[in-house]
Amino acid sequence: YRRWVLDYVEAWQERTRANGGITPDNIGLSGKIGEYMDGKWWGGYYGWRWPHGAINILESTLIAASNALLLTGDFSYLDLPRSQLDLLWSLGKEIDGLFQVPHRHGDKGWFDYRPRLYIHLWHLSQEESDRERLRRFPDKDRFYKAFRRFGKGGQYHPAGWFSFMEGDNPSYPEEVLKDHCEEMSRRLERMRSDDLSKCKEWDVHHWQEINPVLCDALLQLTTGSPQVIYHGGLLHCRVRYFDPDKRRPGLPEAVAALVERIEPDSVTVQLVNTDLLHPREVILQAGAFGEHRFTTVQRVDDPTAHEPPKEIEAKTFQVHLDPGAGIKLKAGMRRFVNRPSYAFPWNEGKVR
Numbered sequence: 001y002r003r004w005v006l007d008y009v010e011a012w013q014e015r016t017r018a019n020g021g022i023t024p025d026n027i028g029l030s031g032k033i034g035e036y037m038d039g040k041w042w043g044g045y046y047g048w049r050w051p052h053g054a055i056n057i058l059e060s061t062l063i064a065a066s067n068a069l070l071l072t073g074d075f076s077y078l079d080l081p082r083s084q085l086d087l088l089w090s091l092g093k094e095i096d097g098l099f100q101v102p103h104r105h106g107d108k109g110w111f112d113y114r115p116r117l118y119i120h121l122w123h124l125s126q127e128e129s130d131r132e133r134l135r136r137f138p139d140k141d142r143f144y145k146a147f148r149r150f151g152k153g154g155q156y157h158p159a160g161w162f163s164f165m166e167g168d169n170p171s172y173p174e175e176v177l178k179d180h181c182e183e184m185s186r187r188l189e190r191m192r193s194d195d196l197s198k199c200k201e202w203d204v205h206h207w208q209e210i211n212p213v214l215c216d217a218l219l220q221l222t223t224g225s226p227q228v229i230y231h232g233g234l235l236h237c238r239v240r241y242f243d244p245d246k247r248r249p250g251l252p253e254a255v256a257a258l259v260e261r262i263e264p265d266s267v268t269v270q271l272v273n274t275d276l277l278h279p280r281e282v283i284l285q286a287g288a289f290g291e292h293r294f295t296t297v298q299r300v301d302d303p304t305a306h307e308p309p310k311e312i313e314a315k316t317f318q319v320h321l322d323p324g325a326g327i328k329l330k331a332g333m334r335r336f337v338n339r340p341s342y343a344f345p346w347n348e349g350k351v352r
Contacts, residue, residue, distance in 0.1 A: 003069050005011050005228055009068045012061065017162055023057055023084055025049075042105045053104035053112060055191070056231070063233045066124055070291055073336040078125050085118060099137065119158045119188070124236055126264035126335070134162060150183050151230070152208045156216035158226035165224075173258060176217040187212040222251065223288075223319050224259035224267055238267040238333070242283040242345055244318060249344065255280050255321065260352045264335075268300065270328045273321035280321045286333055289340035290315040290348075294331050301328035308352070316345045327332070 016023045019033055023045025028035020034043075042048035046056045061081040068077040092101040095113055100112035117137050122130040150156055157177070164172035190210045216227040225237035239259060243252040251257055254275035261268040273280045286292035294317060296309035309330075317337055319327065341348075 004007055005064075005067050005071060009064045009077055009080065012064065016080060016083065021083055022087060023061055023080070025057065040107075048105040050104070054088055054101070054116070055103065058118060059229050059231050059233070062118075062120055062124075062231055063231070066120075066236055067234065067338060069124065070236070070289070070340050075125055075127075075336075078121060081121055082125075082130070086122065088116065089133070104114050117157075117159050119162050120229060120233075122162075123226055123262075126262075135166075150214070153226060153230055154183075154208075154211055154214045154216070155230055156180070156214070158216070158220060161220040161226060173221055176220065178193060179347065180214050180217040184212045184214055211287070222257045222259065224262045224269070237288045238262050238286070238292070239269055240285040240288050242285065242316075244281050244283050244346065247344070247346060252280050252282050254278075257282075265295075266330055266332050268330045270301070270326065271319060271321060272326035273324060276324045278323055281318060281347050282321065283316055283318045284331070285316045285345060286331075287315070287335070287338075287340075289342065291338050291340045292333050292335045293337050294333055296332035298330050299327060300330045301326070 012023060015027065015033060019041050022041060024033045024041035024044075026035075026037050026041070026044030027033060034040045037043045044050075046052065048054070048057065050056065056082060060082055062078075065080050069075060088101040088103075091110055092099055093113070098115055100113040101116050103114050103116070104110070104112040108341060117134065119134065119149040121260050122134055132196050148156075148160065156179070159174050159252070160169055160176060163169035187210045191212070193208075217225050217226055217235070219235070222241070223235075223237035223239055225235065228235050239257075241251045241255075241257065245252065254273060256274055258270045258273045259267060260270060266320070269284070271282065284294075286294050293315050296311050297317060298309035299305055299307070309332060317331075319329070321327065
């Protein structure tokens with residue numbers, strides 16, 4: 001299966017090169033670009049001419065590249081979505097006082113200009129060049145404020161989370177949780193007021209727009225990750241949690257977590273036991289699939305402590321929290337160095 005994924009991604013890399021750096025959206029059975037579209041590289045279903053346009057191209061290339069990265073640890077696969085982002089950026093222009101890029105291409109060329117700020121590439125690569133792409137976005141601050149809203153599937157744009165990771169938006173955790181609570185209440189009220197006599201008229205969008213299960217805030221704040229890409233992406237996060245007492249994935253009852261900072265080689269996370277009577281144990285895993293590896297761990301919330309980082313070289317470690325206690329840890333990390341696995345920590349031997 002690994003080779004199938006890599007063959008697929010590499011085939012689209014070659015097609016992109018053959019098409020002058022633009023990923024085509026239709027290929028004939030012979031492998032020829034535009035074989036059944038009169039030679040046009042645009043016009044396929046969910047392609048450049050489709051109403052979603054660039055969104056589908058960026059999502060599909062990024063999902064494919066991230067899967068290849070997960071399997072190999074080779075960051076060069078991210079050049080495929082990066083090339084498309086750079087292409088759109090080069091075609092951008094200011095419209096109505098806002099920098100916008102084309103999202104669609106048809107017989108008359110590029111059209112349908114919209115603002116676009118894509119966080120996932122930087123989150124995966126941690127390259128300074130990808131960070132600078134986001135910092136250079138001329139309307140970054142306006143974009144953060146404008147996108148405090150939810151998409152049809154409950155997606156909440158991670159622009160505000162990126163600014164929090166940059167240290168520019170310290171109130172973001174409170175704001176994003178407030179937004180999610182309000183939106184869940186609004187959707188629940190819509191469910192209560194549904195006129196069931198009209199249910200035969202509803203399509204899938206009706207259910208998408210009232211689903212009250214909204215996970216973006218919790219994912220961003222606890223795992224140090226934007227939400228998965230809507231059309232089939234995997235979760236690529238810095239930290240995953242397990243409850244060693246109940247032998248289940250997820251944060252233990254009464255344990256709260258906040259990832260305050262991610263860097264190419266580290267993650268800073270705060271853990272709090274909100275139970276004032278009972279201690280708690282929590283396991284931290286490096287990555288959703290254990291694909292990363294912790295190298296060191298150090299307590300960073302005690303200004304009087306001067307202990308050096310503890311070397312651990314493991315993909316998991318366990319933390320004990322006394323009743324009502326909290327701790328802030330900075331864990332060194334090497335990313336995409338382990339073979340990804342769905343195995344739980346207690347099935348893989350000793351946890352550090």
